[in-house]
Amino acid sequence: MSVTASVTLTEWTPAALFRKWITDRCGADVLDFIQQLHAEHEVLAGPTAANTDRHLAALTTVPWLLHAAVAAKIVALDHLTGRAAESPDRGAFWQARPAFVRLLPYFRRVHQVGMSTAHGEPLARCPTSAGEP
Secondary structure, three states: OOOHHHOOHHHHOHHHHHHHHHHHHHOHHHHHHHHHHHHHHHHHHOOOHHHHHHHHHHHHHOHHHHHHHHHHHHHHHHHHHHHHHHOOOHHHHHHOOHHHHHHHHHHHHHHHHHOOHHHHHHHHOOOOOOOOO
16 A cells, blocks of 8 residues: 555645645644635625634634724725614615625624624624614
């Protein structure tokens, strides 16, 4: 049996090759950074209770991840709430953004973990449910 024949198939998946390529060229810290950001994107794509709980646990143990996540949310929330305030119909504004409104419970849970006042202010200007302006 050759050495390559003894390698399991999962070690040669595209994800495994990507991890190896990044680690070899950039280091394990960069790979960790990419994986942590990817985990947040998974939560944003499917904010289930399990995904959210897992990600919130990571936010509380990886300070740089919390800071990066907070910065991105402050910018997005401030931008959208500013546009909503300028809209002649706030209810219609938010109803036209169901994907964003679907994420508001996640944003509120992240805020409870350790968001700043800068995050809480625009979040407070968001609807509390899909039908609320």
